[in-house]
C-alpha cells in the first residue's frame with residue numbers, strides 16, 4: 001500500500017478540563033512538504049503537535065505513519081518513528097555545550113567512555129549540509145537564541161528524524177534569523193524531510209509552506225494550497241471574520257511630556273560594557289514612540305532601567321513631573337503600566353490561577369483587599385471575569401485556570417488586559433504582540449492607538465518592522481545601546497529603517 | 512458511582528489518601544523488619560506503636576499518657592508549621608531545628624535566670640527563632656546562599672551557642688548537665704494550664720500550649736490562603752522575578768518568611784521547655800530531632816497547615832508508642848525506624864498521587880468504551 005502521506009493524524013480528539021483542545025481534527029502531512037498549521041491563540045495547535053510527539057495522549061482518533069497505524073505513547077516512541085520537535089521554549093541544558101546537547105540521550109560509547117569524535121564529525125557534516133552554523137563547543141547560555149534554535153534543529157537531524165515539528169519557531173528570532181530559518185526549512189524539505197510548521201505570521205507561511213491547515217477553537221476548518229490563497233483569506237478562515245492587517249489611525253496630537261529620560265546609562269549583565277549608553281528621550285501624552293532595533297542592542301536593559309527592574313548607572317528619569325530615578329517599582333507603577341518582554345519570567349506567576357494573575361498589579365488596592373488585609377476573593381473573581389470577557393482571554397476553566405496550562409497567546413492577552421485596564425499615564429509595552437494571532441494583534445494595535453487617543457503616552461519596544469511602521473508616531477532606532485536615529489514612519493521606508501538598525505547608517509554623523 | 516469518582520478527583524481527598532498510603536506502607540515494611548528480628552512479638556509491637564497511650568492499664572493512666580503525647584505534639588506541630596509555611600513560599604526551612612534551639616535558649620534563659628513570666632519568655636523564644644531565621648533569609652535574599660546550606664550550619668552554631676549560654680551558673684547546677692527545673696526556680700515561667708491538666712489526670716505538662724498550637728495552624732492556613740500578605744509571599748515563592756516586576760519587595764518577603772518560620776519554631780521550643788516537660792541538656796551534641804520530625808509531619812500532612820495538626824499527632828504518637836515496645840525483644844530504635852520508614856514513604860506522596868490519577872483516567876476510559884459499545888449495540892437492535 002503506497003501512500004503519499006508521511007504522517008496522518010485522523011479524527012484526533014483531545015480534551016482538557018473544561019475545554020476540547022482538539023475536536024475531531026485531521027491533518028495529513030505529505031512526504032517532503034512543508035505543512036503549516038494556523039489558528040487563533042488557543043485553537044489547539046500546540047496540543048495537536050504534542051499529541052503527535054507523544055507528550056499527550058488523544059482520547060480519540062488514530063495516527064498513521066506511512067499508511068500504517070502507530071501508537072505514540074511518549075517522546076521516545078516518537079523518536080523511534082523519526083518524529084522530532086522544536087518546542088517554542090527550547091529544551092536545552094544551559095551549562096552544556098552545543099555538541100553535548102545534541103548528542104544528549106543518544107551518546108555513542110565504547111567501554112562506557114564517550115566517543116565524541118565521531119559525534120562531532122556527524123554534527124559538523126549535518127551543519128555544513130543544511131547551512132546550520134553552530135559553534136559546537138560554545139555553552140548554550142552564551143549563544144544567541146538563533147543559534148540555540150539551530151542546535152535544536154541539529155538535535156532532530158542527528159537523530160535521523162524524518163518528520164520535523166516546529167512550534168512557533170520564529171517568534172523569538174530576528175528578521176535576519178527568520179530569513180535564514182526559512183531557507184533551512186526549504187533545504188530540509190528538498191532533502192525529503194517532511195515539516196510541520198506553526199506560525200502566526202502569514203507572510204512566513206506564504207513564503208515557505210506548501211499547504212496549510214487551519215484550526216479554529218479546536219475544530220478543523222480546512223486545508224488549502226498556499227499557492228491558491230491569500231493572506232486575507234487565510235485570516236478569514238482562521239478568525240471567522242475579515243481582519244484588518246493594518247489598523248487605521250488619525251495623526252497624533254502630542255501634548256505634555258510624560259516621560260523624560262536624561263543621559264540614562266544602564267549596565268549590562270552579559271558583558272562589562274554598558275548596555276545602554278547615555279540615552280535621552282521624551283515621550284509625550286497622545287503619541288506612540290517606538291524603540292526599534294535588532295534584538296540585543298540594549299532595548300531590554302533600557303526598559304529595565306525605565307521600569308525599575310535594574311538600577312541606573314547614571315542619568316535621570318522624570319515621570320509626570322516627578323523624579324523617579326531611584327523610586328521603587330510600585331511607586332513608578334502609580335503612573336505606569338508595563339507589558340514585560342518575557343511573559344514567563346516577569347509577566348505571570350504561572351502557578352497562580354488566572355484571576356490572581358489578573359490582579360498582580362492591583363491586589364493591594366482597596367477594591368481587592370479589605371482594610372484588615374484579607375483578599376476580597378469575590379471581587380477578584382468578578383474583575384478577572386470582566387477582563388477575560390473584554391479582552392477575549394480564552395482558557396479551559398475561566399478565572400480559576402492555572403496560568404501555566406493556558407496557551408501562550410492567551411497568557412499574553414491576560415497580561416495585556418491587566419496592564420491596559422490599570423490606572424496609568426504611561427504605557428511601556430515590550431513586544432506586546434509576540435505570539436499572538438492576527439486577530440489578536442489587530443486588537444492590541446487598536447488598543448494601543450486608543451490609549452494614545454485617550455491622552456496616554458505609549459512607549460513601544462518592538463522587533464517587528466511592520467508593527468513599528470504601522471503603529472508608531474515616532475521611531476527611535478537603538479543600536480549598540482545608543483539612539484542612532486529619530487524617524488517619522490510616514491516618511492521613512494523599511495529599508496532605511498533596516499540600515500539604521502544594522503548600524504550601517506547613523507543620524508548626525510553623516511555630516 | 513459518579514460521586515465516588517469526583518470524590519477521588521478532589522485534591523484534598525487525594526492528599527489524605529496518599530498520606531494514609533504512606534502510613535500503611537511504612538507500617539507494613541516496619542512490620543516485616545520486626546518479623547525478621549523476632550517473629551513472635553511483631554504483631555504486639557506494631558499494635559503498641561499505634562495504640563501508644565491506649566496500651567496503659569487504667570483509664571487514668573491512659574489519659575495521663577495521652578496528655579504526655581499531646582504535650583509533645585504541640586512543639587512538633589509548631590516546627591511542622593514553620594517548615595510548612597516556608598515551603599509554601601518556596602523555601603525549605605531545614606534550619607527550623609536551629610531556630611528551635613534559639614527559642615529554647617532565650618526562652619529558658621529569660622525564665623530561669625531572669626525569672627520572667629511565661630508570656631515574656633514565650634515572646635523572647637519567638638524572637639530568638641525569628642532572628643536566626645532572618646539571618647538565613649538575609650543570606651538567601653542578598654547573597655543568594657541556599658537556605659538549606661546556611662540553615663544546616665546555623666543549626667550547629669545555634670546548638671553550641673545555646674549550650675554555652677545555658678551552662679552559666681544562673682541556669683544550671685554544676686553537678687547536673689540539665690538546666691534548673693522551672694517548677695522549683697520560677698513557677699511563673701511555666702505556661703499555665705487553666706484547668707486543662709485536670710482533664711488528663713492532673714498531667715501538669717498539659718497546658719494551653721496545645722490549643723495554642725492548633726490555633727497557630729489555623730492562623731497560618733488563613734494567612735496563606737486568604738490574605739494579601741500570603742498572596743505576596745506565595746507569589747515570591749513561585750516566581751521571584753514576577754514578584755519583583757509586580758513591585759513586591761521580594762527580598763524583604765524572603766527574610767520575613769524565614770523570620771516567621773523561625774518564630775514558629777522558637778515558640779515550639781518554648782512549648783516544650785516552658786511546660787516543665789523536659790529540661791535542656793547542655794551536654795547534648797546533636798541537633799534536637801524536633802526540627803527534623805517537623806519536616807516529616809509537614810509532608811505527611813500533605814503540605815497543608817491543617818493537615819500537619821493530624822500528622823504531628825500521629826508522628827508523636829508512634830514515637831511515644833515505640834518507646835513502649837518490649838525492649839527485651841527489640842532494640843529501642845525500632846520506633847525511630849518505623850517513623851523513618853513512614854517519612855521515607857512520604858517522599859512518594861507525589862508518585863502515589865500520579866498513580867491515583869492514572870487509575871482514574873484508565874477507569875474513565877474503560878467506562879466510556881463500554882458506553883460507546885453499549886450505544887452501538889443499542890443502535891443495531
Ligand SMILES: Nc1ncnc2c1ncn2[C@@H]1O[C@H](COP(=O)(O)OP(=O)(O)OP(=O)(O)O)[C@@H](O)[C@H]1O
Pocket residue numbers: 016017019021039040041042043044045046047048394395396405406407408409410435
Ligand atoms: N496541559 C494543559 N492543561 C489544561 N489545559 C490545557 C493544557 N494545554 C493546553 N490547554 C488548553 O487547550 C487549549 C489549546 O491550547 P494550545 O496550547 O494547543 O493552543 P495553541 O493553538 O497552541 O495557542 P497559541 O497560539 O496561543 O500558542 C487552550 O485553551 C489551553 O488553555
Ligand SMILES: [Mg+2]
Pocket residue numbers: 045046047407408409
Ligand atoms: Mg501554542
